[in-house]
Amino acid sequence: MSTENYKKTVIPEKVVARLPLYRRIVRNCLNNKIKVISSEELAEAAMVNSATVRRDFTFLGSLGVRGSGYDVEVLDRAISQKLGAHNTWPVLIAGAGNLGRALTNSPGFNANGFFVVGLFDIDPGVIGAKVGDLKVEDMSALSRRVTGLRNPIGVIATPPAAAEATVNLMIEAGILSILNFAPILLRTDESVRVRNVDLSLELEILAFYLNQT
Amino acid sequence: MSTENYKKTVIPEKVVARLPLYRRIVRNCLNNKIKVISSEELAEAAMVNSATVRRDFTFLGSLGVRGSGYDVEVLDRAISQKLGAHNTWPVLIAGAGNLGRALTNSPGFNANGFFVVGLFDIDPGVIGAKVGDLKVEDMSALSRRVTGLRNPIGVIATPPAAAEATVNLMIEAGILSILNFAPILLRTDESVRVRNVDLSLELEILAFYLNQT
DSSP states (O other): OOHHHHHHOOOOHHHHHHHHHHHHHHHHHHHTTOOEEOHHHHHHHHTSOHHHHHHHHGGGOOOOOBTTBEEHHHHHHHHHHHHTTTSOEEEEEEOOSHHHHHHHHOGGGGSTTEEEEEEEESOTTTTTOEETTEEOEEGGGHHHHHTTOSSOEEEEOSOHHHHHHHHHHHHHHTOOEEEEOSSSOOOOOTTSEEEEOOTTHHHHHHHHHHHHO | OOHHHHHHOOOOHHHHHHHHHHHHHHHHHHHTTOOEEOHHHHHHHHTSOHHHHHHHHGGGOOOOOBTTBEEHHHHHHHHHHHHTTTSOEEEEEEOOSHHHHHHHHOGGGGSTTEEEEEEEESOTTTTTOEETTEEOEEGGGHHHHHTTOSSOEEEEOSOHHHHHHHHHHHHHHTOOEEEEOSSSOOOOOTTSEEEEOOTTHHHHHHHHHHHHO
């Protein structure tokens, strides 16, 4: 596949979903001073098979594979480039309860180009409270705070009953990418990308295996 | 496929990982009084293709498909049975910070047979605090609390630096299923099943698509 061609190739959604995981594994290698990783080792850590890893990596362009595997630094750069790590994405979190606070302070929400710029709530008892370096703002200030931001990402960490209204508020404010942690399936029209995260999904997978034993 | 055969069939890990999501979609139908759902509708909601849905469902045994789709109640029962919803799983959470508190109170951790029986921390300033109906216990009490529990599931909601020690503590206490929310990849020997959850992974997927526009 020529450089010209792969740049135009649309990466399938399933492959995109695995890229952050591959990067996490690769960064783990970097931290442990491991310089080369095989597709088999990557596959095991990512819980897929090695053919999948090799096929996924065709979307990353030329990786200059060594006999024994991939160069970890090259791989990190190639994945990061695809994921757009040279960009920055301001994150606005709605809901300053335990989950909203946990996300505001979590390393993953303040790395790889992400940074939490605002935490919002409707509860007067919570507005004004300090969470990390931020002060909880009134939800009504969200729209104003979005103005002028490039590529803002909205995060729903509200109770389920408030989730739908909050999504609508975010869309009206011009946010087109939303991550939903509320335990309901949110749907929007196609111009807005919503990803629903279910904190208990992995719990149910664990239970499945417990059930087999 | 006869009843005899499908019972013995090992369900591939990828299929298992989709079952909780299918159930969530099906429950959403139940709540909205929708009685029948097609594989196409399920596929769209689960972001897979409909052939995958139909293939996945072969592992659920006979679903008595109607012309227009699957009976939602039959589907809910079949998936729940596979996921072992007739069982109960006590959940023990290590780390009573914002994330541990959010998980303790989250609906998904207190439904479908799961119930949080203990929340633990090492910080004397936190031990004894009330979170929902629970009191935060000293981490040293975890081992004692596991004794006599059937199918306990341990959850790591500690800072990353404490995660590895906490996993070892859980394994020594006899916990064989662990859900790790700390942002490090935990590995254990094969007798213990660990699933690593990355809260920022979906954020990175959203960013990928923002990067394309």
